[in-house]
Amino acid sequence: MLGRIFTEFFTLVETEFGDDMLDDxxxxxxxxxxxxxxxxGNYDYLELIRLVTALSERTHLGVPDLVKVFGTFxxxxxxxxxxxxxxxxxxxxTFLSSIDNVIHxxxxxxxxxxxxxxxxxxxxxxTLVMIYQSAKNLPDLAEGLIIGAGKYFNESLIIQRQLLExxxxxxRITH
Amino acid sequence: MTAFDNxxxxxxxxxxxxxxxxxxxxxxxxxxxxxxLYLLNLDLEKQVKQRTQELNTALVKAxxxxxxxxxxxxxxSHEIRTPMNxxxxxxxxxxxxxxxxxxxxLRNIANASESLLVILNDILDFSKIESGNVKLELDYFxxxxxxxxxxxxxxxxxxRKGLTFNIMQSSHLNVLLKGDALKLKQILINLLNNSAKFxxxxxxxxxxxxxxxxxxxxxxxxxxxxxGIGMNEEQQKKLFQSFSQxxxxxxxxxxxxxLGLVISQRFVELMGGKITCxxxxxxxxxxxxxxxxxxxxSRKSLEASTxxxxxxxLAQRLAEAAESLKNVRVLLxxxxxxxxxxxxxxxxxxxxxxxxxxxxxxxxxxxxxxxxDVILMDVQMPVMDGFEATKHxxxxxxxxxxxxxxxxxxxxxxxxxxxxxxxxxxxIAKPINPIQMxxxxxxxxxxxxxxxxxx
Numbered sequence: 255m256l257g258r259i260f261t262e263f264f265t266l267v268e269t270e271f272g273d274d275m276l277d278d279x280x281x282x283x284x285x286x287x288x289x290x291x292x293x294x295g296n297y298d299y300l301e302l303i304r305l306v307t308a309l310s311e312r313t314h315l316g317v318p319d320l321v322k323v324f325g326t327f328x329x330x331x332x333x334x335x336x337x338x339x340x341x342x343x344x345x346x347x348t349f350l351s352s353i354d355n356v357i358h359x360x361x362x363x364x365x366x367x368x369x370x371x372x373x374x375x376x377x378x379x380x381t382l383v384m385i386y387q388s389a390k391n392l393p394d395l396a397e398g399l400i401i402g403a404g405k406y407f408n409e410s411l412i413i414q415r416q417l418l419e420x421x422x423x424x425x426r427i428t429h
Numbered sequence: 430m431t432a433f434d435n436x437x438x439x440x441x442x443x444x445x446x447x448x449x450x451x452x453x454x455x456x457x458x459x460x461x462x463x464x465x466l467y468l469l470n471l472d473l474e475k476q477v478k479q480r481t482q483e484l485n486t487a488l489v490k491a492x493x494x495x496x497x498x499x500x501x502x503x504x505x506s507h508e509i510r511t512p513m514n515x516x517x518x519x520x521x522x523x524x525x526x527x528x529x530x531x532x533x534x535l536r537n538i539a540n541a542s543e544s545l546l547v548i549l550n551d552i553l554d555f556s557k558i559e560s561g562n563v564k565l566e567l568d569y570f571x572x573x574x575x576x577x578x579x580x581x582x583x584x585x586x587x588x589r590k591g592l593t594f595n596i597m598q599s600s601h602l603n604v605l606l607k608g609d610a611l612k613l614k615q616i617l618i619n620l621l622n623n624s625a626k627f628x629x630x631x632x633x634x635x636x637x638x639x640x641x642x643x644x645x646x647x648x649x650x651x652x653x654x655x656x657g658i659g660m661n662e663e664q665q666k667k668l669f670q671s672f673s674q675x676x677x678x679x680x681x682x683x684x685x686x687x688l689g690l691v692i693s694q695r696f697v698e699l700m701g702g703k704i705t706c707x708x709x710x711x712x713x714x715x716x717x718x719x720x721x722x723x724x725x726x727s728r729k730s731l732e733a734s735t736x737x738x739x740x741x742x743l744a745q746r747l748a749e750a751a752e753s754l755k756n757v758r759v760l761l762x763x764x765x766x767x768x769x770x771x772x773x774x775x776x777x778x779x780x781x782x783x784x785x786x787x788x789x790x791x792x793x794x795x796x797x798x799x800x801x802d803v804i805l806m807d808v809q810m811p812v813m814d815g816f817e818a819t820k821h822x823x824x825x826x827x828x829x830x831x832x833x834x835x836x837x838x839x840x841x842x843x844x845x846x847x848x849x850x851x852x853x854x855x856x857i858a859k860p861i862n863p864i865q866m867x868x869x870x871x872x873x874x875x876x877x878x879x880x881x882x883x884x
Contacts, residue, residue, distance in 0.1 A: 290450030
């Protein structure tokens with residue numbers, strides 16, 4: 255997983271729960287590099303799961319909720335770092351439809367080794383159907399990102415989520 | 430300082446270590462990345478440089494080609510206009526001239542027309558070479574016939590300029606060679622004419638020497654030597670380049686398409702040789718090439734192959750052809766009045782009976798009514814063209830073997846092949862050479878009778 259995701263997670267924990275909380279969950283998670291992440295590196299995503307689990311234990315908040323909040327947060331941050339990706343885009347559906355074929359193509363150029371999730375999208379009338387598929391299987395993170403997109407474009411999105419037989423997750427998104 | 434207890438210090442130290450470790454990892458990664466970028470950049474720079482160079486070369490090449498072709502066109506235009514000027518001017522003069530003067534005008538018009546044809550043929554040959562459409566036609570031939578033929582064609586030019594012409598052969602060859610006799614003839618005539626063009630007085634000689642010989646192969650060196658104006662090294666370098674005479678001002682003085690040597694060089698290369706040139710200003714020039722020919726096992730092969738290189742004079746051939754064609758009935762299918770006049774008068778002069786049809790449809794009607802021994806068929810005509818008409822004629826079993834000879838100004842291989850496909854028996858190129866026309870008619874009529882006898 256891209257180091258950027260880890261450093262952004264640290265920023266979220268620091269701002270929402272304080273520096274000490276970050277120290278504590280790094281300690282709890284028992285990480286191989288003792289939490290020395292850099293945005294330009296690449297790390298095992300299970301380390302992030304360990305960090306979130308530790309945060310959940312200390313804050314008594316559910317892991318899914320925490321991951322979702324993180325997804326929303328990271329969307330805002332990524333847009334700030336890479337404003338190019340929302341250039342000329344006026345709504346969340348356009349943006350979400352462009353992740354696979356536009357945004358991830360560019361990300362691959364910057365990070366050739368990154369293993370990225372798939373977001374297959376299509377329309378059914380007014381509904382945007384989005385199939386999320388990832389070896390890391392973090393549907394909560396994906397949902398958080400969709401919520402983040404809605405917030406960014408000032409739209410209130412209704413998101414229905416369903417686990418499919420093959421293990422992927424289907425999101426049905428309407429206004 | 431007591432405000433900091435031990436736990437705090439451990440905590441700060443940990444954070445510091447964490448940040449330092451992260452920074453060092455980041456620095457290492459960034460360094461690797463910038464090294465990668467640097468190398469990539471080097472490669473890109475190299476590629477850009479190479480591509481730019483390639484593009485530049487291509488551009489220069491394209492520009493040169495365009496310029497050369499433009500110069501060529503301008504030059505050709507000049508070369509075509511010169512004889513055209515003579516033809517038009519002399520025709521106008523001839524109309525008002527008294528009878529005895531008229532013959533002179535007409536003779537000069539015919540000469541100018543011949544030069545025009547030479548230029549057009551050069552251009553055609555050259556474009557065939559350029560498009561890679563030239564193939565060797567290998568057959569057995571007697572070098573003696575080639576030499577006699579050349580002598581006949583070249584003698585006139587030599588006499589006109591008051592030059593001497595000698596053929597020197599190191600030894601007499603009593604074998605048949607396998608090769609493209611027509612192209613060999615064309616090469617030698619080109620070189621001889623070229624020498625004659627640049628020689629004001631003295632000689633033009635053709636020397637043929639035996640280099641080596643065994644049972645299967647024979648190696649001959651051909652050399653054309655003159656006592657002409659010669660060339661400096663600079664001029665010699667440009668000699669075999671397309672569209673380039675040693676100096677464009679030379680073509681102004683001496684005329685010619687500037688393609689003769691290029692064509693000859695390509696033909697020689699096709700035969701596995703190379704023309705080289707030795708020359709110096711005012712000391713004449715020598716053009717030389719060596720070719721290897723397969724040798725025929727016996728002289729009989731020649732009888733089996735063609736005897737197109739006859740050593741009879743033109744007048745003899747014309748008389749012979751005309752004699753055998755007396756009273757032959759010809760249907761001439763031709764839409765242009767001038768072409769009708771030219772062809773029908775040639776035929777009538779040779780005592781043939783001529784009926785003229787203006788197009789293919791009229792021809793179909795006429796052959797139903799009359800009896801014809803041969804049809805001369807123009808290809809491009811209004812109402813119904815020659816291809817269409819031939820197809821219709823061949824549908825009637827009665828006319829399955831009737832000689833139909835195409836007569837066309839379209840002299841490309843494509844057009845000739847198409848004529849063959851629709852069932853035409855032979856092909857005559859315009860402008861019409863009357864002797865060739867009569868010979869072809871005779872040949873086809875003989876074949877026709879032979880076929881009928883077999884059937």
